[in-house]
Amino acid sequence: MAIPRFWREIPSRYNLYGSKCGHCGTLDFPPRTVCPECGRRSVGKMERVKLGGKGTVVSYSVIHDAPAQYEMMKPYVLAIIEMAEGCRLTSQVIDVDPAAVKIGMPVEAAFRKLGSEGEAGVIHYGYKFRPAG
Amino acid sequence: MRDVAVIGIGETAFGELWDKSFRDLGIEAGLLAIEDSGITAQDLDAIYVGNMSAGKFIDQEHVSALVADYSGLADQHLPTVRIEGGGACGAIAILQARMAIASGQHDIVIVGGAEKMTDVSDARAGExxxxxxxxxxxxxxxxxxxxxxxxxxxxxxxxxxxxxxxxxxxxxxxxxxxxxxxxxxxxxxxxxxxxxxxxxxxxxxxxxxxAPLSDGAAAVVLCAMDRARKFTDTPIRIxxxxxxxxxxxxxxxxxxxxxxxxxxxxxxxxxxxxxxxxxxxxxxxxxxxxxxxxxxxxxxxxxxxxxxxxxxxxxxxxxxxxxxxxxxxxxxxxxxxxxxxxxxxxxxxxxxxxxxxxxxxxxxxxxxxxxxxxxxxxxxxxxxxxxxx
Missing domain, CATH: 3.40.47.10 (Thiolase/Chalcone synthase)
Structure with a gap:
């Protein structure tokens, strides 16, 4: 992946920036230019908002067969997480026994290494989630 | 809008076909469908191709022209269209070809779909x-x-x-x-x-x-319903x-x-x-x-x-x-x-x-x-x- 392609997404991947529709108030992550609810009425009215980082597991899978760059992580827990603000995202659940992950489990965002461009390439960082107390 | 029928079908065996290239597969399915339909290649008005990712699997884009060429149709100069849409590309190609016939633009169109997935590693295919x-x-x-x-x-x-x-x-x-x-x-x-x-x-x-990773191709010949019976007694209507x-x-x-x-x-x-x-x-x-x-x-x-x-x-x-x-x-x-x-x-x-x-x-x-x-x-x-x- 080209380096600028990853840089462009840093605000959302490092700091969980999403967007809020200035017309209906719906919150989206990652940020959108057009609100799926309001369409054209939302154009130019999308505000940047930072998510709080708390959420719950909506569904999950333990991944055993993964692309080369995730080889060292497997088996790892992939999950869809519903954030407290209502939007959903896909990430990993870490610092947990995979067998202990459940639907409805509360989790919180943590800053982690996501992957890298080969052994000597750029390292990508972003959010993963760990169990929340 | 005109009714459209399938008048010919063809498919290759599916599997890990290391001795066959993308071209081999596409042509085999296409020729089977044409033979089954009773048309000749000269009756074709256009070629539609469903293909997900030849660019990544075999480093080849522009596969619609390639298929026409290697089917021996280069000097017929047919319009060719390649449709991308993930796994649905072949089904979308049928839909687009059907609309082209229904509209009156074309009368007889072949729609092929092919993928050559085993020229890359399993891990790469997954990616x-x-x-x-x-x-x-x-x-x-x-x-x-x-x-x-x-x-x-x-x-x-x-x-x-x-x-x-x-x-x-x-x-x-x-x-x-x-x-x-x-x-x-x-x-x-x-x-x-x-x-x-x-x-x-x-x-x-x-x-x-x-489902496995596979090589294979399939093709159908679509024809305006009002002409279909010239070629077959069993047209299947869409x-x-x-x-x-x-x-x-x-x-x-x-x-x-x-x-x-x-x-x-x-x-x-x-x-x-x-x-x-x-x-x-x-x-x-x-x-x-x-x-x-x-x-x-x-x-x-x-x-x-x-x-x-x-x-x-x-x-x-x-x-x-x-x-x-x-x-x-x-x-x-x-x-x-x-x-x-x-x-x-x-x-x-x-x-x-x-x-x-x-x-x-x-x-x-x-x-x-x-x-x-x-x-x-x-x-x-x-x-x-x-x-x-």
Missing amino acids: ILSATADQEWESVFGATFAGLYAMMARRHMYEHGTTREQMAQVAVKNHKNGALNPNAQFQREITLDTVLKSGWVAEPLTVFDS LGSGQASDFLALHDRRDLTTMDATVVAGKRAFHAASLTPEHVKVAEVHDNFTISEIMAIEDLRFVKKGLGGMATEEGETALNAKVSVNTSGGLKARGQPVGAVGIAQAVEVVRQLRGEAGKRQVQNAEVGLTHTLGGTGATAVVHLFGRAN
């Missing part, structure tokens, strides 16, 4: 498949294609009580059908235990819950078609256990054909994973939401049961050369409606359906076919 999901907000975070379907499966189990055994029954059934299909990649029956005890790909899905899209990323969808794109595409197709799911006796649905077939039979309204697993377990989708689903063996057993999938589904349904399906023939099938997915359900296409009286 290419996952490119039909959201690369920026799913794949980067470690989401594999199987992992995304596994999360649908997990949620389906949680909300509807679907079991691993019920999902495994999809694979058992489709292998049983595949054993009757001489072109299938896997022509061997399996047991429930084979599925349950095979290795995890992404829990709760195992290797045997997943009764209705529907296509729909949805959020690209799974996490943005309304319900993880329903593919709204399938629901909408199905409604559009049934509405266009003035039919209901009860009319369908044979269906080829997109079983890239076992959970996909369970969700498809629910979302197409063959069974109520949540009862897909139970219906499968009780044999309602077996050969010559309530609705015969994936008589070809489906993606699971016939194979999954992505670009060819939607076309191969149509080939099977046409074969069934003509009464040419041999040992896996569905009795008294008047209406057949194909259902094809792109990505994790961001695209769905449904076609309804019927015998023309």
Whole structure:
């Protein structure tokens, strides 16, 4: 992946920036230019908002067969997480026994290494989630 | 708008075909379809090609012109179109070709689909498949294609009580059908235990819950209905078609256990054909994973939401049961050369409606359906076919 392609997404991947529709108030992550609810009425009215980082597991899978760059992580827990603000995202659940992950489990965002461009390439960082107390 | 019929079908064997190139496969399927239709290549007005990712699998783009060229048609200068749409590309190609004929622009069109997946490593093939999901907000975070379907499966189990055994029954059934299909990649029956005890790909899905990587091609010849009888006594009419899209990323969808794109595409197709799911006796649905077939039979309204697993377990989708689903063996057993999938589904349904399906023939099938997915359900296409009286 080209380096600028990853840089462009840093605000959302490092700091969980999403967007809020200035017309209906719906919150989206990652940020959108057009609100799926309001369409054209939302154009130019999308505000940047930072998510709080708390959420719950909506569904999950333990991944055993993964692309080369995730080889060292497997088996790892992939999950869809519903954030407290209502939007959903896909990430990993870490610092947990995979067998202990459940639907409805509360989790919180943590800053982690996501992957890298080969052994000597750029390292990508972003959010993963760990169990929340 | 003119009615459109399928007048010719052709497909290669599906499998790990190391001795055959993308060109070999595309041409073989195309020539079989032309021969079956009774037309000559000079009758063709256009070529449509469904292909997911030749650029990544074999470093070749512009495959529609390539197929025309190597089919010996270069000096006919036909318009050629390549359609991309994840796994649904072949089904979209049929829909676009049908519209071109219905509009009066063309009379006779060949629609081919092909994929050559085994020239890259299995790991690379997995990455290419996952490119039909959201690369920026799913794949980067470690989401594999199987992992995304596994999360649908997990949620389906949680909300509807679907079991691993019920999902495994999809694979058992489709292998049983595949054993009757001489072109299938896997022509061997399996047991429930084979599925349950095979290795995890992404829990709760195992290797045997997943369709294989395959090489293969399929083609159909479409013709304006008013000219079809010049070439065949058994034209198969396209009764209705529907296509729909949805959020690209799974996490943005309304319900993880329903593919709204399938629901909408199905409604559009049934509405266009003035039919209901009860009319369908044979269906080829997109079983890239076992959970996909369970969700498809629910979302197409063959069974109520949540009862897909139970219906499968009780044999309602077996050969010559309530609705015969994936008589070809489906993606699971016939194979999954992505670009060819939607076309191969149509080939099977046409074969069934003509009464040419041999040992896996569905009795008294008047209406057949194909259902094809792109990505994790961001695209769905449904076609309804019927015998023309």
